[in-house]
Amino acid sequence: MIPLFVECAGKQIVVFGGGEVAARKAAHFSQEADVLVVSRAFTPSVRALPVQIETLDTREADDAELLRFIGPAFLVIGALSDKAENDRIGALCKEHGVLFNNADGKPGDVVIPAISAGEFYTIAVSTASQSPAVSRFIRQEIEKRYPALDAMVALQHRLRETLKERMTTPEERRRILWDVLRDKTVWTLLSESPDRAWERVSGRYLNE
Numbered sequence: 001m002i003p004l005f006v007e008c009a010g011k012q013i014v015v016f017g018g019g020e021v022a023a024r025k026a027a028h029f030s031q032e033a034d035v036l037v038v039s040r041a042f043t044p045s046v047r048a049l050p051v052q053i054e055t056l057d058t059r060e061a062d063d064a065e066l067l068r069f070i071g072p073a074f075l076v077i078g079a080l081s082d083k084a085e086n087d088r089i090g091a092l093c094k095e096h097g098v099l100f101n102n103a104d105g106k107p108g109d110v111v112i113p114a115i116s117a118g119e120f121y122t123i124a125v126s127t128a129s130q131s132p133a134v135s136r137f138i139r140q141e142i143e144k145r146y147p148a149l150d151a152m153v154a155l156q157h158r159l160r161e162t163l164k165e166r167m168t169t170p171e172e173r174r175r176i177l178w179d180v181l182r183d184k185t186v187w188t189l190l191s192e193s194p195d196r197a198w199e200r201v202s203g204r205y206l207n208e
């Protein structure tokens with residue numbers, strides 16, 4: 001599998017299932033996409049989301065009826081507690097060239113990773129579907145180890161632009177950017193006050 005970051009704004013994503021797993025996946029995508037949740041019942045956390053809802057028992061729907069939902073979708077997620085029905089939806093997606101993620105059943109062609117994201121960074125972790133708990137663990141470790149990741153990206157951006165204005169060579173820029181990345185004090189200061197971190201960087205690395 002090859003990881004991609006996909007713009008989902010304006011895309012239709014259909015989640016089958018109305019339980020907690022469906023709620024998590026729907027919440028994730030509703031940050032950007034138009035999400036439709038299809039299920040025979042919905043937990044309150046699904047109802048609280050900015051998504052459309054359609055009540056349906058898939059066992060009572062023929063393929064043509066399911067395709068009404070699947071056909072226009074960019075991505076379909078099977079999150080029913082019924083593996084056979086998730087797999088049936090997956091087979092229809094495959095037949096019609098629609099991307100499919102299966103929360104339970106035969107793997108689809110999309111895996112939803114554990115995600116750590118800030119304003120300026122995104123890290124996605126997958127274990128080739130072997131251990132979602134490991135994906136979650138790694139995501140949590142990254143967030144514990146680098147609480148100031150966003151602030152570091154912003155500081156590095158500012159530093160890089162400043163260095164470019166000063167007509168430094170690419171080699172000098174690279175060296176300084178990496179010295180700052182390896183500077184533990186900068187990381188500590190960033191968690192407390194990005195302004196103080198910048199003061200240290202400009203005093204120590206820009207001779208200001």
Ligand SMILES: C[C@@]1(CC(=O)O)c2cc3[nH]c(cc4nc(cc5[nH]c(cc(n2)[C@H]1CCC(=O)O)[C@@](C)(CC(=O)O)[C@@H]5CCC(=O)O)C(CC(=O)O)=C4CCC(=O)O)c(CCC(=O)O)c3CC(=O)O
Pocket residue numbers: 024025028101102103104105110111112113114115125126127128129130131132133134135136139
């Ligand atoms: C294949 C995949 C398909 C998909 O859903 O996309 C899948 C499948 C299954 N997950 C199961 C269980 C759990 N999943 C989680 C949590 C997460 N699961 C996610 C992704 C994926 N889960 C995809 C692979 C990702 C990869 O490649 O690593 C994460 C990363 C992303 C997200 O869903 O948002 C999110 C963490 C988000 C975060 O917090 O960062 C926990 C919670 C925990 O660990 O506390 C448990 C309980 C512990 C356990 O069982 O491991 C079960 C068994 C159900 C059963 O027991 O019946 C199946 C089905 C099966 O295995 O058949």
Ligand SMILES: NC(=O)C1=CN([C@@H]2O[C@H](COP(=O)(O)OP(=O)(O)OC[C@H]3O[C@@H](n4cnc5c(N)ncnc54)[C@H](O)[C@@H]3O)[C@@H](O)[C@H]2O)C=CC1
Pocket residue numbers: 016017018019020021022038039040041042043056057058059079080081082083085102103104132
């Ligand atoms: N991928 C993941 O991250 C995880 C997947 N799972 C698996 O995902 C599945 C869903 O988990 P939960 O949301 O906790 O289950 P749940 O039982 O809370 O929710 C299942 C939902 O599917 C609906 N449903 C079931 N069969 C239906 C049908 N034929 N037609 C319409 N609606 C139907 C139910 O009404 C319910 O809303 C389970 O099989 C579970 O083992 C569980 C944990 C994590």
